[in-house]
Amino acid sequence: MIEMQNLSFGYSGNDPLLADMSLTLQPGSFHFLTGPSGAGKTTFLRLCYADLLPSGGRMAAFGQDVRGLSRDGIAGLRRRVGVVHQDTQFLDHLPVAENIALPLLVSGEQVDMPALGELLAWVQLSGHARAMPPELSGGERQRAALARAVIMSPDLILADEPTGNLDWDMSMRLLQLLIELNHSGKAVLIATHDLNLIRAAKQQVQARVLRIAGKRLQLAGADL
Amino acid sequence: MKKSLDLAALWRGLTRPDPAGTDRVVPPTGFTAQLTVFSAAAMAFLAVFALALALATGRMAERWSSELAQTVTVRITAPPEQIDQQTATVLAALKTTPGIAQARLLPDDEVEGLLEPWFGPDVPVEALPVPRLIEVTRAAEGFDAEALRLRLEGEAPDAVLDDHTRWRQPLVSAANRLRVLGLFSLLLIAAASGAMITLAAKAALAANGQVIRVLRLIGARDITIATAFVRRFTRRAAMGAAGGTALATAAVWALPEMDQAGSFLTGLGFQGWGWLWPLLIPVAAAAIGFVATRAAALKMLREVR
Ligand SMILES: Nc1ncnc2c1ncn2[C@@H]1O[C@H](COP(=O)(O)OP(=O)(O)OP(=O)(O)O)[C@@H](O)[C@H]1O
Numbered sequence: 001m002i003e004m005q006n007l008s009f010g011y012s013g014n015d016p017l018l019a020d021m022s023l024t025l026q027p028g029s030f031h032f033l034t035g036p037s038g039a040g041k042t043t044f045l046r047l048c049y050a051d052l053l054p055s056g057g058r059m060a061a062f063g064q065d066v067r068g069l070s071r072d073g074i075a076g077l078r079r080r081v082g083v084v085h086q087d088t089q090f091l092d093h094l095p096v097a098e099n100i101a102l103p104l105l106v107s108g109e110q111v112d113m114p115a116l117g118e119l120l121a122w123v124q125l126s127g128h129a130r131a132m133p134p135e136l137s138g139g140e141r142q143r144a145a146l147a148r149a150v151i152m153s154p155d156l157i158l159a160d161e162p163t164g165n166l167d168w169d170m171s172m173r174l175l176q177l178l179i180e181l182n183h184s185g186k187a188v189l190i191a192t193h194d195l196n197l198i199r200a201a202k203q204q205v206q207a208r209v210l211r212i213a214g215k216r217l218q219l220a221g222a223d224l
Numbered sequence: 225m226k227k228s229l230d231l232a233a234l235w236r237g238l239t240r241p242d243p244a245g246t247d248r249v250v251p252p253t254g255f256t257a258q259l260t261v262f263s264a265a266a267m268a269f270l271a272v273f274a275l276a277l278a279l280a281t282g283r284m285a286e287r288w289s290s291e292l293a294q295t296v297t298v299r300i301t302a303p304p305e306q307i308d309q310q311t312a313t314v315l316a317a318l319k320t321t322p323g324i325a326q327a328r329l330l331p332d333d334e335v336e337g338l339l340e341p342w343f344g345p346d347v348p349v350e351a352l353p354v355p356r357l358i359e360v361t362r363a364a365e366g367f368d369a370e371a372l373r374l375r376l377e378g379e380a381p382d383a384v385l386d387d388h389t390r391w392r393q394p395l396v397s398a399a400n401r402l403r404v405l406g407l408f409s410l411l412l413i414a415a416a417s418g419a420m421i422t423l424a425a426k427a428a429l430a431a432n433g434q435v436i437r438v439l440r441l442i443g444a445r446d447i448t449i450a451t452a453f454v455r456r457f458t459r460r461a462a463m464g465a466a467g468g469t470a471l472a473t474a475a476v477w478a479l480p481e482m483d484q485a486g487s488f489l490t491g492l493g494f495q496g497w498g499w500l501w502p503l504l505i506p507v508a509a510a511a512i513g514f515v516a517t518r519a520a521a522l523k524m525l526r527e528v529r
């Protein structure tokens with residue numbers, strides 16, 4: 001689904017933040033992405049949904065070179081990739097349920113109300129459907145973000161520190177949701193520095209762990 | 225970018241009803257909205273008067289210049305014993321003047337008719353020292369009024385060439401100039417409306433930068449985002465302008481009847497089908513709102529990936 005070859009990226013021209021990265025994300029795979037804070041995990045994910053464009057190398061998403069994508073092409077790519085952003089943003093003037101349904105609305109698709117209800121129940125937000133986003137707790141925001149990320153049934157789900165400010169129980173619940181999605185055939189990539197989360201996941205899915213170290217992407221071994 | 229915001233697609237987005245409520249993705253902007261509606265109304269109000277001015281002065285210039293083109297009169301106020309001889313001399317002179325199509329001595333009953341408004345129906349024209357009037361119709365090429373005047377002075381000293389050109393010409397050019405000013409004002413009003421709507425749209429777009437960013441991130445196309453803004457501002461501009469136009473048209477309609485005084489001031493209005501002209505103002509306002517907001521949205525979206 002996503003193919004990178006010798007990819008490099010830098011915010012400022014001369015000094016790349018990420019260099020010489022090669023990776024292929026297969027359908028149905030489950031990946032963790034780790035690395036110290038500031039290593040470039042968020043940056044890596046932004047490259048995946050064409051929020052940033054690579055400075056060097058090649059990257060294709062769903063068979064298309066991202067650098068050749070038009071603005072509408074980028075919008076199309078984002079409809080096929082569900083993203084849970086690190087700093088989850090909602091439209092604060094619309095209730096939670098509508099925020100979750102927003103990707104359908106902006107792509108002109110019909111909102112299936114029973115399905116939306118099921119999705120809300122799945123992320124345990126049924127009671128908050130009509131709440132406004134600023135009224136949600138951190139964990140509720142993360143789950144709402146996950147619901148919004150999956151409503152278009154994307155083939156790939158990217159989650160950036162989805163458990164960043166959650167307690168252990170809530171983290172486990174969210175991980176469970178992501179694992180369920182993976183079991184239903186979706187590829188999942190989670191950026192996190194929470195090793196306990198990775199260990200917990202490894203007991204249930206075949207997860208591969210990628211690590212950004214020294215600007216490069218490495219496949220971490222069985223040391224976890 | 226160009227393609228995703230092409231006008232046809234935007235037009236379809238604008239004219240289609242919005243059952244899904246896509247417009248709601250942009251939060252309501254109460255105060256900006258009211259200001260936009262008010263400014264559009266004020267501009268439309270002014271535009272109606274500029275339009276009325278342009279149309280009225282146009283009519284006036286046309287009427288005056290067509291009257292100008294028609295006739296000139298020669299008035300002869302000689303003593304009774306000379307009047308017949310001088311009249312004959314003048315008629316002969318006019319016949320030989322190049323550029324004159326016809327010279328006709330007005331018969332007494334027509335002169336009586338002209339005098340009636342001043343002296344009543346039973347004027348004894350014979351008893352009054354009524355001047356003789358000769359109506360001169362100029363040929364297409366016109367004649368040299370100054371040369372004719374000099375010649376008449378020599379041959380018939382009591383004949384006066386009454387040339388309306390001398391006082392009407394400046395009026396015609398004033399009317400024409402006023403019409404140009406009216407049209408220019410319309411242009412200025414249109415430009416100012418465009419500027420004002422651009423400012424309002426830019427303010428709304430800037431205030432909603434975060435909303436636009438979120439929408440892009442979840443896969444909204446530029447056209448979807450732009451339509452939400454363009455629809456809003458086009459509608460406001462049209463609504464405001466419709467209100468302003470209605471008020472101003474009513475005000476023009478309520479001006480005193482033009483026959484009552486027949487002067488320039490009371491002639492300021494619309495005539496016949498001319499009353500349909502103001503209908504174009506809300507349409508123009510909508511078009512201006514559409515173009516201005518679209519340009520602002522295009523520019524803004526370019527900064528968001
Ligand atoms: N827009 C930007 N412009 C310039 N530099 C940036 C920008 N965004 C991030 N950086 C820098 O790039 C580096 C990587 O940032 P990134 O957010 O990808 O790190 P991260 O691995 O996600 O960190 P964390 O675990 O804290 O979320 C950091 O040093 C950061 O300061």
Ligand SMILES: [Mg+2]
Pocket residue numbers: 041042043086160
């Ligand atoms: Mg990060």
